[in-house]
Structures are given as C-alpha cells and as structure tokens.
Amino acid sequence: MAIFGKGFFISSLKTAFQRVCSGGWLYLFFVAAFGIMLFIGIGSGIHALFIAGSRHAYATSREVPVAILISTYIFFVVGSTGLCLVSSLGHVFGMESFLPLAKRCVYLSIITILSGFLVIGLEIENPFRMAVYNVISPNFSSNIWWMGTLYGFAVVFLTIEFIFLFNEENHHKAVIAGFLGVVTEIAANSNLGGVFAMMNGRPFWYGPYFPVYFILSALITGCAFIIFFFFLAHKAVNKEAFDDFTAKALQSVSKLTLLLLAIMMIFTLWKFLTTSVGSPGAVTALNILTDGSYSFNFWAIEVLGGMVIPFVLILAGKERNLTVMFIASALMIFSLFFTRMDMVVVGQLVPQYFELGVVEYSKLHTYFPSVHEILVVLGGISFCVLAFLLGEKVFSGFAENQQTEHIQEKEPEVVGAEETV
C-alpha cells in the first residue's frame, strides 16, 4: 500500500499544506480565528484544572457536580454516533442514496468525537490518572467505563475505516471497520444514556428512557451535522455546486430527519407525560423545565427551535431546498446543544433531600456557566470547526470517486438541486 510509504506521506503533507494555504484569505482568517479560540479554550481548561482549581474556575459544585462541559461532551459524542450511523447506511448497509456521504461523514464522526474528548479532558480533574486506571483498574459495572472505552475503540475503528475508504482495493476492509465502528458507537452511546438512566437517586434521569432516547437523538444530531457541514463544505469552503448524487443523498437525509423529528416529538411528549405523574423529585425537575428557570430553554429553544420550526422548514422546502435544509439543520444543532445542557443540569437542580423538608435543602440548586467553562466549550467547538476546515483542504473536499463511480453505473436521476439552491 503506497499510502503508507514515507515518501508518499511527506509529499502528501506538502501538497495538503499547499491546498490549505491556497484556500483564500477568508478561509485562512477563519482557520486562524478558530485556531486561536481553540488555544484559548485549552489554556482556559488547563488554568482551571491545574492552576486556579476547578472549584474556583468552574461553576460546578458539590450539588451540581457536572454541567456544561459534560453536556458539551455529550453533544459531540452523540453527534459522532449519529454521523457514524447515518453514513453507515450507505457504505456498510448498502443503501445507495447515502453512499456519497461516506468519507466526509466518517471524518466528521472522528473529529466530533475528538472534540468531545477534548472538552471532557478539560473537565475531569485527573485526566492522566484516567489514562492509566481506566486500563489497569476497570470497573465493569460502570456505564462510564464502558462508554469511555467503547468510544475509544470507536475512534480507532473509524480511523481505520477512514483510511480504507480512500483506497479502492480495501473497500471491503472499510466495510468491516465501519461495521465495527457502528456497533461500538451504538453501544457507547447507549451506555452514555445508561450513565444517567442508572442513577436511581436522580428521579428525572432514572429509568430506561435515556439509553433509547440517546440513540434516537444521535440520529437526529447526525442528520443535522451532515446537512450543516455538507452545505458549508460545498458552498462556503470549496465553493462548488452540489453534484446530483450528493444533493440526492442530502434529500434522503432530510427525509430521515423529518421522520426522526416526528418520533422525537412523540418521545418527548411521553417522557413528559410519564414524568408528570412520577415521584415529587421528578415532577419538580419537570416543572423547572416547563415552568421554571429553564422554561425558555425548553419551550423556545428545544421545542420550537429544535423540533417544530425545523420540521416545518424541511416540510415546506419539500426536502429539496438545500438552503432551507441548512437553516433547519443550524437551528437543530443550536437547539441540541441546549437540549443536552438542560438534560444534564436540570436533573441535578432538585436537592437530594428536597423531600425531607429540611431548611438546608428547601430551595432548588442553581447553575450558570463560568467564563472558564464557556471558553472551554468554545475551544471544543473551535476544534471541531477547525478540523472540518482543514479536513476539507487536506482531503481535497472528500472527492467521492469511489462512491460516485459505483453509482454512475446506473443512470443518475435529475433531482433539480441546482434550481432550488
């Protein structure tokens, strides 16, 4: 395999660097801006953990021990699972309309998972111990252990898959790696839901809902990421029109998004109906979302911005208008970020002894992110965007030779994408 040759590797790096440099001043400006924000975010996290102390720098507390950094991690890794799943529909499970998405999707899946790792690495107090004791002292009954380990394996499988996707001869190996990637991603994602679902002391989280919800939510996040990043890649970075195959693939994704949004609305409705007749702790948490300090987040951002408006937009655009789909996906991504935060934070705002009726735990806890936390979150987002921007140039816009050649054996359908864009 020439791809692993030393000379080939160095010359590839050189040409990749040249492609990045030839991206234009606006492209380079964004690369520099997100690069700076990434370093500020990492610096902020290092300062918080190793100099100031997280107790001083982060707004978390004994009562609300994890918050926006964990929710950002969840946002990214759940998105990674979704990207992996949706892309696998094409090149692993043979659904041809999804084939043109494969390379960029797998790449996005890798960079989103790494963004999540970056953020959680700056949240965990002793990240270096984690690397050692996760391996030599595992707790097999811990969902967190399984989640972290499986996501670690997922990165490896996805990277192998990504490398093989660039080599026509190894497509079957890419399929195997992709399949393993899908399995580990789903298992990791479900275990992430299990982290919350197994907390029997937290009635808002406890129960079988979250492991299932996280898979559904992953698919929605994946669809939103695909539409968002594909549109940006074609229109903003590479400045090229969509070919018919990619446009058709995006239409398939938007159809899938419609279906998933409808299911999500039913899921959310039932979660809320069942919680409303649950234990006092769960009902109190629910009230925070529907009628309390997080009600704007819930009604305006989660329900309206994340489900209703995107659903109407995609429906009104007849799943063909890519600009409308892009707006809908951007709204969904924005909303999903807050959905994760609301879920993580609201589940902790009801004190553990709230029902005991004691003075010390008579009021609900509060949380608002600190500057350090916001900078780390922005650092994680910057890593993702920066890696996306660089990836587009380094991998030459993920030219879909392999997939399109495969499809072009059949007569391409006219989808009218150009007219609608």
Place this chain on the structure above:
Amino acid sequence: MTSNLGKKDVPPYPLDQERREFLKIGLKITGVLAGGSILSLVSTLNKAYSLDIFRDKYPYKPHYAMVLRQDRCIDCKKCMIACVSANTVPDYGWRTQILKRDLASSLDQKWEFIPILCNQCNNPPCVRTCPTTATYKNKINGIVQMNNKKCIGCKSCIMACPYDARYYNEEKGAIDKCDFCFESRLSKGTNTPACVQACPSDVRVFGDVSDPKSRVFQLVHQLQKPVWVLREHIGAKPNIFYMKG
C-alpha cells in the same frame, strides 16, 4: 312465585337470571373487596419484608452501622467539628452535617435536627458508577472507602450518591467522603468514629450491626420504636438507621 310460574306470559327464567346476575354482582363486589384486602396485605407484607432485609442481611463481619437517635440531637455541631479535625476536612467540604427541619406548626418543639453522613450502602450507587474502582466497598467491614490514587475526578459518584455525601477534595486530588473514620481512627485501634465520641447527647450509636450484643444491633432489632432509613425507595440499602427515643 307459583302464581307467576302459572302465568303463560311471564317466563320463569327472568327471575332466575336476575338472581344469577345479582349473585354475580355480589361475587364481583366481594371479589374486589377480597382482592383489595389481599393486595393491601401483600403491600404491608412487602413493607415489613423490606425492613427485614435490612435487619437480617449483614454480609460483613464486623458489619459497621450507625443508629442516629435524631430527637436527641441539639445541633451543637460538635460532631461536625470533630469530623473536620479528625479527617482534615477543608472548609468548602463536609463529611457529616446536621439538617434542620422547621416544625413551626407543632405543639412542642419548633425544630428537629437530622444528622446526615455517608450511608455506607450495601448496594452503593457510587461504587457501581466509578469507572476505575477508586471507590469501593471494604470486603471485610462494608465501609465505602476511597483509593485516592485511582480517582480520576469524573464526579460521577457525586452525581450517583443519593445522600449528597461526597465532594471533591482539592488537597487530596480525589473525592472525599465519610469512612466511619476508618483511615483516621478505626484502622489505628480506636473503636468509634470521631463524631460518635464527640456527641454529648449520645445521638450517634456506632457498632457491628451483625453482633447481637452490640447496642446498634439491639436498637435496630427492637420492635418498640420505629426504625427507618433515608430514601429507602432508592434501594441502596443504607447502613445508617434513624429512630427517636
């Protein structure tokens, strides 16, 4: 009846059917009531049985537990001071605390004090969730302890603990919690945790709940006064028992 039976236009079965219907309704009502009684009995038995689980299953030897006679607590906070001193607890954390319940509408006392600490659960959610076994159940005495060097500071155990018994200790670089003073006292030959020794009104009774001679055993197993645990419905099977008197 015979006169009715004699009439051609009134068939005999409606009355029989009526009676049968009546009997059926009667049986149904009886069944519902009986069923309800059985159900209520079952639920009562369940309650009694669940308490027996606490009383009879002591898998450790010694099985350390504590009984808190909460009506004796006067909120002097000597237990908290002793705990801080014995275990070097920083000012931003606590291992034990005394909660205050406002009883303004009661006829006698206006406040009730409830000491809390780690419940050293038999089924500890914190131990289950810890990814690196940094927190573990001592196999001999059942105390939930920390191995600080393994703690990655993910704080999932703080989230999982139903009793708010954990906090992140910056100085230790690990989660800190009550260990019945195992590290600071019990392992060095002292018989009681610092809070127990400091309490002037004998609120906290500590000992081996599996030993019939111990005060803890006798308090937990007497039937005159009710004994309860906090947040029993969670199923963590705590080893901190509460009672009055």
